[in-house]
Amino acid sequence: MSDIRIDKVVTSGTFSLDGGTWEVDNNVWIVGDDDECVVIDAAHDATAIHQAVGGRTLTHILCTHGHDDHIDAVGDLIELNPKAQVLIHDGDRMLWDREISEPPDGELVDGQVIEVGGAQLKVLHTPGHSPGACCFLLEAQGVLFSGDTLFNGGPGATGRSFSDFGTIIESIREKLLTLPPETVVHTGHGDDTSVGAEAPHLQEWIDRGH
Template sequence: MTARIDHATTSGTFSLDGQTFDVDNNVWIVGDDEECFVIDAPHDAGAIRDLVGTRTVRAILATHAHDDHVRVAPELADALRAPVLLHPDDMVLWRMTHPQRDPDGALADGQRLTIAGTEVEVLHTPGHAPGAVCFHVPELRAVFTGDTLFAGGPGATGRSYSDFPTIIDSIRDRLLSLPGETTVHPGHGDTTTIAAEKPHLQEWIDRGH
């Protein structure tokens, strides 16, 4: 069976630099009826388990370690007997939320994971967070961008451990070079496409300055 994408939205909070905000987060699942990857683990482990159903979760893949993306990752990992994988550059953020438990494995730029016979490529895209990654699935014409790229522009870079020029470089070099028909599945909000976002790069640069 060909891999597919399933989706749910969960609600909770995001906290950093002494401030807390209400947020809605996307949860993405890639796989078939037998096995899957979970991309990000925000807010509500029960909702994610409902989306998974009876499938075997091969890994919980973190786009980055802000608390609204990994808050229930250890709980979910224990319940599903699945490893949490995170880029090591985001350990400083991970430990703010989970100081007593490390992720189970590391993600690396260029790494290729396979689920349901479908290849998932890890793209290191720092800027919003030092260890931010995106997951490109060519066969599904999809990329899961976390908080690096949204419908309408880059993720926020106004808080600790983020940097605007770096996120622009990541988007230009790693994401806008993907095929235009690639659907962008972000960590928050609606989907878009690479073709829809690519013409606006200079606007984002000008706005960021």
């Protein structure tokens, strides 16, 4: 069995919601071994993601949530990898359906385990940034892919439609900050962090209410 690989591709594009559009850089994570892998968030540039997949079999495209900057390359990536299954939590279908006419192949469910290349990715439903937001935990490796739920410096944004600050705080408190402090957090945008680096600041986030 090959060692588990975590590859990162940074892609650039736009995020649009509530009538506004912003330039963004997204972290796309590819998890697996030398034979097969999954992509976490097909953002902006299917060609760059496909090149990082290389000759491996892409088994799944896992969506941390349905904002357009995290799913806008799904269609093109599926054309390049037609056997890959696209999974998103049902809570974000209203966001998915705004962008993509075809339904996803399946639904992410809290506690579900997705196996690829010897790795086991556990789905953690962490609503707040969006109703169907999910994180993916590589428990044995001590790695969390947090999407836009937890960043280096605090929780994801909750000032737009379908988001809620109290809900994201509860998700982070109950699902993420209970993980071992040494857990590495690979985020949807920006730099990595760790559970231990973020946990002491929970009350500050609550007091700021942002």
